[in-house]
Amino acid sequence: MTRGGVVLWNPRSSLGRKPIVPLALLSIAAGIDWPWAIVDSNLVGDPVAALEAALRAFTGTRVLAVTVMPGPQLREALPVCREIKRRFPDVVVVWGGYFPTQHWEVVTRTAECVDVVARGHADRTFPALLAALEHGTDFGRIPGLAWRSAGSVRTSGRAEVPHPRDLPPLPLEAIDLAPYVRRTVLGERTLGYSSSYGCPFRCNFCAVVTMDSATWKAQSAEGVVAMLRALKARYDIDSVEFYDNNFFVSESRVAAIARGIADLGIRWWGEGRVDTLLKWSDETLALAARSGLHMIFLGAESGSAETLARMDKGGTLTPADTLALVARLDRFQIIPECSFVLGNPPDPEADLEGTLAFVRTVKSANPRTEIILYLYSPEPVPGELLSAAQERGFRYPDSVDAWLSPRWREFAQRRTAHSWLRPSLRTRLKEFERVLNAYHPTSTDPHLAGPMRVLLRGLAAWRWHGRIYRLPLELAFAQRMLRYQRPETSGF
């Protein structure tokens, strides 16, 4: 076959706000020597027309490489790929990313428009697949792929997670990132960046384990600093969101990054673990804060020590640690953003109520703490939680089409009431959130001005203090009028 071109497609993902830089596709593009183009549905009106135009620009073997997260992206990816395959039967459609990595068997078996699935980080796998297509060799020997053959599903297993240190830098000269520079709580000109793959832990409710299986491989501090300097020079960014699953694994690396970017005048955000950060020295936290660290997303997960143990959080994380860290971060003017997973088996009701009460304690320990609440949505990670859910009848859909139903879309966004949760529990969570978000409006919504915050807080005060969460209709109305954006609907 002759070398043609690769169209890398990012289905719509940004849930109505300014799009987020498609790092997955840029990372893939960095390693390929075929001509390529990126189509981002977040930037174009009609994805089929845009993909068709992009594909027609190439001759020879053409590949449509699609990144797919569960939820809204999947909802667009499936019908559009079907239509593209109908119009261009010879185009090789490859899916990669979290959804096909986790559900590769169902995708390969039931999405007839997908020719090949890339399992896991495909920075090495994808170029090898292109070479095999070009030379007509058997791609079945390349680790990290799944495909259909003679009516059955085949896979070459998982590929080793590549080391970002050894990978080419993002192809900044080949693509204009200006449409992705956004206003956020961090600044007027924010871009996202990811400096590592994986996470050393294996929390059994977490999707990351399925992608990286407890490995953590990071770029050097020098590499990160060089990239931020390049983004500053090219796009005049004033802030960065680090999308690493666990940016704060290494204290010395973060300290070196902080020293290296201190003169850039950028604010930054990243995700980390409570127990890791508790062990850090005051010097490092102060250095990080001086370099612009504004907010840390923390997996606080639960107000119950037993649930934390059941989640296999690793180490000895306790709710007391969360309280200690949020109070400590306040001394450095770093805002903690605590994420919780509620409604965990075996007793979802008690679990939810216990953690809602704990959220109030966290708010007392540091009122600036941001709170993000999710319902437990099983990830395919073996462990006590998944087993308990399965015992209560939980099963993943057995076709990709079934994932498009409203129920499973909600599941993907971690807002669904599972069969083991009484519907009233979900209502309880929503009502609590309504009152919490009104009395403590998030600082992550840059459009919410000071007077609006005062108004919301005033309206909600009696409910918050009296613990009266039922039917907060007046707050729902006020939040709708102010177009309040809850942090978990805009988050990751």
Ligand code: B12
């Ligand atoms: C940025 C981000 C977003 C952005 C979207 C970015 C975009 N592409 O448009 C926004 C904020 C919109 C978003 C939304 C959501 N996200 Co999100 N997001 C992330 C985050 C933080 C970083 C992703 C990233 O850029 N990583 C860096 C790149 C280089 O790595 P990568 O994406 O994994 O890509 C590699 C491989 O996956 C693979 N690959 C990926 N795509 C492709 C495509 C091809 C063709 C090939 C060959 C390979 C390949 O190779 C790449 C290079 O190694 C991840 C967590 C993380 N750190 O990965 C969560 C994460 C992916 N999101 C997650 C979730 C749950 C969501 C939401 C459903 C949340 C919600 N409550 O609504 C929504 C819905 C998504 C949607 N709208 O469809 C989960 C996924 C869980 C799961 N079971 O799949 C993650 C893992 C967070 C978490 N820890 O739970 N997200």
Ligand code: SF4
């Ligand atoms: S929850 Fe956090 S610490 Fe645990 S595996 Fe996921 S990313 Fe790592």
